[in-house]
Amino acid sequence: MKYMMFVVADPDAAAEAEPSPDDLTIEQWLADVDGRGKRITGDALRPISDATTVRVSRGQVLVTDGPFTESKEWIAGFDILECDNLDEAIAIAAQHPQANGGKLELRPFWTDED
């Protein structure tokens, strides 16, 4: 099963997060997940200040600065995981450095059977 894992940054949660000695660095996390062949691809994204929103209304392309949402949370990166099941994806997400002080959102891909 393929999952898109959004890496979500949350400034409020980050301010309250307490680092734990068990936290992996991003390098350690990548080495583990790539070493087990569980990650197809992934990357970090530039912050909202560099984001652009595009809509089309009545044939007009509307371009605005930033994202749509009011929320302070923003998607800071993504990874595409290939896992046996959700529990395996949860275990990988829980090890991600952003799990403590941010959050991970796991979204299964549409498959041919759908």
Added chain:
Amino acid sequence: MITSVVVAERTGMVASLIRLTGNWDLAEDCVQDAVERALVHWPDKGIPRAPAAWLTTVAKNRAVDVLRRRQTEQAKLQQRAIMEEMGPSDAWHPGSRSDDRLLLIFTCCHPALALEGQVALTLRTVAGLSTAEIARAFLVSESTMSQRLLRTKRKISNAAIPYQVPPDELLAERTGGVLGVLYLIFNAGYGQREDHLAVESLRLARMLVDLLPRDDEARGLLALVTFQMSRRSTRFDAHGDLVPMEEQDRRRWDPTLIAEGHTHLRQAASSGRPPGAYRLQAQIAACHATSETAKATDWGTVVTLYDALLAAQPSSVIALNRAIAVGFRDGYEDGIAALDGLDAEDLAGYYLLPAARADFLRRLGRDDLAQHSYRTALGLAPAGQPEQRLLYRRLTELRPP
């Protein structure tokens, strides 16, 4: 007899068919079909010598038939899985049944599912209640409940929630989730006079202890439910009004259920682990169940247990119950002082806080003040429910001003 055989076998059959086919609806339909056939054939021809094998064979044959007609690749794979396990003896794979029920329970209570979906699916698939029954219990329409079940099953399949007993590092946490669902089902039923859900929670808790005999918190939950259910026939009067524990006829408390509770508490204690929240609540319930009169209740022990419970699971509702126990241990004045010391902000809007104050004031003969607190409690209590009617009765029993 027929019903008890069917009830005992149903969950295991559904669980195995889900494991083999991954198709929840197919599993439920085929087992239902087998059950209906049994109800038609058995009264005439007698119960077969191996009723479980009879039922499972019928359910599996039915599943194979349905899948054969579908003719998709997936259906062929599912068909093969069933045929392989059926083997030459037409019996279930020996020894696998109890494990299948456990897989089913853990999947229904997976934390990636919405809690209301976990509850609904557990009642539908593990307990075998109809969608209409579950809808009635939670006061929603049948179509709403059927949508909820559908969404929950779809998420299991779409997000690939595994059908497995969680790995060791997750087992304790996930078991806690299962216990939480069973406790929620118990509470949803116990407050009502029509307490089907509480009865189901007792059955489910027994099943879980059967499947996880070494889990002391599962035994704690079962003990808690048995102690509470032992009072079942005395909790409501003939008018459907709530009877407070101190006015209940203790001779009518069910001694078999109380004994069952004690057995599980003893077995849980033999784990050597410090008691968790369910064991502690069961120990509190045991204090009440074993006391011959309300007056003789060992309130000292009850307060000590609430202290431990608060340490294990800080909650303002538990703190409130502790304060009430303090009032019975040390005197009603001290009880009121303990209530005053609670976090009123946290408990704002919760009727039991003014109700407890009213109760202590009434016992102290301060009827004017009691009246005021009863009125506040009445305004906050669930409208028209037994709790509210009890408060109203208390208010009318006070001396007229």
